[in-house]
Amino acid sequence: xxxxxxxxxxxxxxxxxxxxxxxxxxxxxxxxxxxxxxxxxxxxxxxxxxxxxxxxxxxxxxxxxxxxxxxxxxxxxxxxxxxxxxxxxxxxxxxxxxxxxxxxxxxxxxxxxxxxxxxxxxxxxxxxxxxxxxxxxxxxxxxxxxxxxxxxxxxxxxxxxxxxxxxxxxxxxxxxxxxxxxxxxxxxxxxxxxxxxxxxxxxxxxxxxxxxxxxxxxxxxxxxxxxxxxxxxxxxxxxxxxxxxxxxxxxxxxxxxxxxxxxxxxxxxxxxxxxxxxxxxxxxxxxxxxxxxxxxxxxxxxxxxxxxxxxxxxxxxxxxxxxxxxxxxxxxxxxxxxxxxxxxxxxxxxxxxxxxxxxxxxxxxxxxxxxxx
Numbered sequence: 103x104x105x106x107x108x109x110x111x112x113x114x115x116x117x118x119x120x121x122x123x124x125x126x127x128x129x130x131x132x133x134x135x136x137x138x139x140x141x142x143x144x145x146x147x148x149x150x151x152x153x154x155x156x157x158x159x160x161x162x163x164x165x166x167x168x169x170x171x172x173x174x175x176x177x178x179x180x181x182x183x184x185x186x187x188x189x190x191x192x193x194x195x196x197x198x199x200x201x202x203x204x205x206x207x208x209x210x211x212x213x214x215x216x217x218x219x220x221x222x223x224x225x226x227x228x229x230x231x232x233x234x235x236x237x238x239x240x241x242x243x244x245x246x247x248x249x250x251x252x253x254x255x256x257x258x259x260x261x262x263x264x265x266x267x268x269x270x271x272x273x274x275x276x277x278x279x280x281x282x283x284x285x286x287x288x289x290x291x292x293x294x295x296x297x298x299x300x301x302x303x304x305x306x307x308x309x310x311x312x313x314x315x316x317x318x319x320x321x322x323x324x325x326x327x328x329x330x331x332x333x334x335x336x337x338x339x340x341x342x343x344x345x346x347x348x349x350x351x352x353x354x355x356x357x358x359x360x361x362x363x364x365x366x367x368x369x370x371x372x373x374x375x376x377x378x379x380x381x382x383x384x385x386x387x388x389x390x391x392x393x394x395x396x397x398x399x400x401x402x403x404x405x406x407x408x409x410x411x412x413x414x415x416x417x418x419x420x421x422x423x424x425x426x427x428x429x430x431x432x433x434x435x436x437x438x439x440x441x442x443x444x445x446x447x448x449x450x451x452x453x454x455x456x457x458x459x460x461x462x463x464x465x466x467x468x469x470x471x472x473x474x475x
Contacts, residue, residue, distance in 0.1 A: 117142070119141050153428075154426035154427045154428060155194060156199070156202055156396065156426035158423065158426065159192070159201075160415045160416070160421055160423040161189050163231070163420035163422070166208060171271065173187060174212055174271070179211065179216075180218070185210055185211065186208065187207060188200075188207035189208075191424065193426075197281040198280070199281040200422075200424055201424035201425070201426055202395075202426065202427055202449060203396065204278075204282070204398055204447070204448075205224075205278045206275060206398050206422065207276045208275060208276075209228075209276050210272070211264065213235060213265050213267055213271070215265055216264035216298065217263050218262060218293060218298060219239070219261065219293070219296075219297065220292060220294060221259055221261065221292050222291040223257050223290045225254075225257040225373070225374050225375055226254075226256075226278045227255070227277045227278075227371075227372075227375065228247075228252070229275045229447075230248060230250060230251045230252075231249065231273045231274050231275060231400075231420050233270045233271055235265045235266035235269015235272065236269065236272040237264055237265070238261060238333075239262050240259050241259045241261075242260075242299060242300060243303045243332055244301045244305045245305070245308065245309070245332055248336065250340075250403075251333060251334065251335050252336075252377060253333045254371055256328035256329075256372050257328075257372075257374075277447045279374045282374060282449070308332045309333050312329075312365045313333075313335075313365075315338075327372070328372045329363070329364035330366055331364070331365050340403075342360060343358055343360060343381045347381055352381075354388060355388050356380050356388060357386055357388055357433070358380060359380035361377070362376070369451075370451040373455075375447055375448065376447065376450045376451050377447045377448070379402065379444070379445050380443065382404070382434070382435035382441060382442045383441050384438050384440060385435060385437070387435075387470075388432045388433050389432055389463065389464065389468075390469055391430065391461060391464060392430045392431065392461070392462055393428070394428060394458055395448050395449050395452075395459065396424070396425070396427050396448060396449050397424065397447075398448070400444070401417050401419050401421045401422075402445045404436075404442025404443060405418035405442065406434050406436040408434070409431065409432050409434075409470075409471050409473065410431045411429045412430070412473060413473070413474050414473060416436075430471055432470060
């Protein structure tokens with residue numbers, strides 16, 4: 103493959119122009135007019151295949167938790183806007199991305215704290231890591247939240263978060279498409295004129311109305327580009343995985359995987375970000391594949407490891423790790439007795455909408471990557 107690519111670069115259309123004094127002077131002249139010669143950047147901007155600047159990373163919860171909690175003593179939600187420790191990918195530091203064009207951070211709130219309401223162009227989601235009493239209000243819909251619950255705050259919606267007085271310190275992962283929106287130069291941000299919004303619907307009404315299995319509420323219409331089911335609870339999600347696992351062999355590349363969907367359309371939960379939960383059965387090891395799109399995983403249950411581009415990354419409950427676009431990856435459950443579950447959010451809705459999605463299985467070595475180092 104490498105030899106074939108080298109031949110293509112030499113013979114059929116890849117830039118292969120050496121510098122000469124005349125060319126260097128020519129490039130300098132072009133630069134005066136804010137122009138340049140395409141052949142000097144062609145190999146970079148039109149690669150044969152995706153070359154992600156992101157690198158695989160595991161953010162270990164046992165390392166981060168103390169630092170996240172320490173921020174409570176250093177800044178208030180009012181001072182910080184949001185008391186969040188964000189995840190930095192070494193290859194994407196300039197845009198504060200965790201992987202690709204996706205942002206992630208760990209937010210902490212203490213009992214009795216309430217963050218002010220705001221809205222923005224970026225879509226956002228939350229996955230609850232620990233604590234009791236957390237809640238989110240989205241456009242007047244208040245949702246109570248527990249560990250491993252998944253909640254949406256779609257772009258353009260007023261939203262705010264808090265923890266009840268009777269609760270405990272709460273930590274959750276924030277996931278947003280901030281880097282994508284900024285790359286498109288389309289970001290807006292506004293603070294609610296009253297700082298906090300009124301709760302105008304019964305608590306947890308979206309789950310009551312839209313959370314029925316294969317049931318749609320009579321008389322309810324929904325035409326917005328995101329799911330009306332703002333909260334996806336852990337217990338029914340896990341039960342659905344268990345039921346599905348009893349009837350299927352699953353995917354050789356992802357185990358038993360189910361996508362969170364918009365119950366009104368069957369499509370992704372939001373226009374720019376999708377989400378899924380997958381189960382690796384005891385001792386299960388998937389085969390390697392790669393695809394376009396960036397993925398952030400959080401371990402909801404169990405422990406195991408993933409091999410990404412030939413390197414092994416161990417993980418356990420509440421750890422977060424990323425898989426960059428077009429990186430070969432496979433997952434393994436380290437337990438022979440219990441299942442492991444991985445929550446994931448991604449930019450697949452963008453890949454599909456723009457017809458950029460492509461997938462490829464590893465053909466060699468029985469579908470498993472040889473380890474590097």
